[in-house]
Amino acid sequence: MTDPDAEIARAVSALRAGELVAFPTETVYGLGADARNADAVRRIFTLKGRPPGHPLIVHLATGAQVGEWAQHVPEPARRLAAHFWPGPLTLIVPRAAGVLDELTGGQATIALRVPSHPLAQRLLAAFGGAIAAPSANRYGRVSPTTAAHVREEFGPLVPIVLDGGASSVGLESTIVSCLEEPLLLRPGGITVPELEAVVGPVRRAERGEGPPAPGRAAAHYAPQTPLTLATGAAFAAATLAPQIAVLAHGPARAGFGGRLWIDAGRDAQQYGHDLYANLRRLDRSGADAIVVEAPPGGPAWEAVRDRLARAAAACGAEEIA
Numbered sequence: 250m251t252d253p254d255a256e257i258a259r260a261v262s263a264l265r266a267g268e269l270v271a272f273p274t275e276t277v278y279g280l281g282a283d284a285r286n287a288d289a290v291r292r293i294f295t296l297k298g299r300p301p302g303h304p305l306i307v308h309l310a311t312g313a314q315v316g317e318w319a320q321h322v323p324e325p326a327r328r329l330a331a332h333f334w335p336g337p338l339t340l341i342v343p344r345a346a347g348v349l350d351e352l353t354g355g356q357a358t359i360a361l362r363v364p365s366h367p368l369a370q371r372l373l374a375a376f377g378g379a380i381a382a383p384s385a386n387r388y389g390r391v392s393p394t395t396a397a398h399v400r401e402e403f404g405p406l407v408p409i410v411l412d413g414g415a416s417s418v419g420l421e422s423t424i425v426s427c428l429e430e431p432l433l434l435r436p437g438g439i440t441v442p443e444l445e446a447v448v449g450p451v452r453r454a455e456r457g458e459g460p461p462a463p464g465r466a467a468a469h470y471a472p473q474t475p476l477t478l479a480t481g482a483a484f485a486a487a488t489l490a491p492q493i494a495v496l497a498h499g500p501a502r503a504g505f506g507g508r509l510w511i512d513a514g515r516d517a518q519q520y521g522h523d524l525y526a527n528l529r530r531l532d533r534s535g536a537d538a539i540v541v542e543a544p545p546g547g548p549a550w551e552a553v554r555d556r557l558a559r560a561a562a563a564c565g566a567e568e569i570a
């Protein structure tokens with residue numbers, strides 16, 4: 250089916266029938282369910298293999314719907330929403346009465362986001378309700394940034410995958426808890442300085458602070474091949490191994506004899522956009538290990554550093570200095 254109107258109509262019927270639909274957002278592809286249908290929401294957990302109790306993000310067509318989901322909207326959340334929605338920002342606010350426990354893990358808060366991807370916007374507008382959606386990958390695996398990634402992940406188990414091309418941001422949304430002072434729970438498409446320009450100081454959550462959350466587990470976003478991070482001489486030495494796959498900030502060194510070398514460049518946005526597709530390529534290369542040249546410091550690279558550190562942690566490897 251290539252007629253987008255017909256595809257949206259089919260996706261809306263499926264959501265109304267309590268089925269799951271994969272759809273593009275500007276961050277990553279989501280695996281969506283009607284956020285008012287408990288059975289449909291439970292199906293997300295089953296399909297992903299996601300532990301119950303880990304809360305989901307509720308996607309809305311516009312900020313005007315927030316009142317149906319939030320008990321109230323604290324001032325910082327109001328300002329951030331006005332500035333960054335639609336876009337790659339998720340806000341944690343007190344949940345309204347009647348919100349399904351399945352969405353919130355039984356917590357008193359809810360995660361809300363208005364995505365900007367045109368196809369997500371059209372789907373949400375046509376559906377009329379809210380769509381609960383995690384990233385459309387199996388639990389702990391690399392998030393999908395294309396429709397093909399979703400099909401690789403779930404095949405016929407998710408028959409409806411709306412294809413909106415490659416996600417423009419490529420990394421998950423920034424998550425800010427707005428219960429008291431703004432607290433960064435997950436770095437993402439919007440950087441801390443960008444947030445702070447709108448709302449003043451944003452504190453970064455300590456490890457273990459805030460609710461238990463799958464995306465915040467140290468081990469997450471991982472390819473199946475063991476991955477290590479390295480810089481300088483340790484990086485150069487690691488690339489000498491014969492069966493290695495490398496993700497670097499520059500071209501392959503002369504005489505590289507490994508499986509695959511990807512030059513992901515030095516532009517943080519481009520690097521983030523390509524990261525998950527690159528991890529999938531490295532994983533498929535047949536290498537017995539992946540070595541990643543550690544990215545630079547600074548806020549523009551924070552989300553990339555976070556995802557790579559988690560991928561390395563998932564493999565039980567420590568960063569090589």
Ligand code: TXA
Pocket residue numbers: 274276277278279280303304305306339341353356358359360362382383384385420421422424434435459460461462463464465
């Ligand atoms: O970019 C994104 O955010 C993508 C697209 C599809 O919107 N979604 C996504 O969902 O990354 P997921 O389920 O993979 O990650 C959602 C994150 C998890 O870390 C979850 O724990 C956190 O949001 N979260 C959800 N509700 C929360 C709450 N009430 N309090 C704290 N964290 C929450």
Ligand code: MG
Pocket residue numbers: 383384392464
């Ligand atoms: Mg995820």
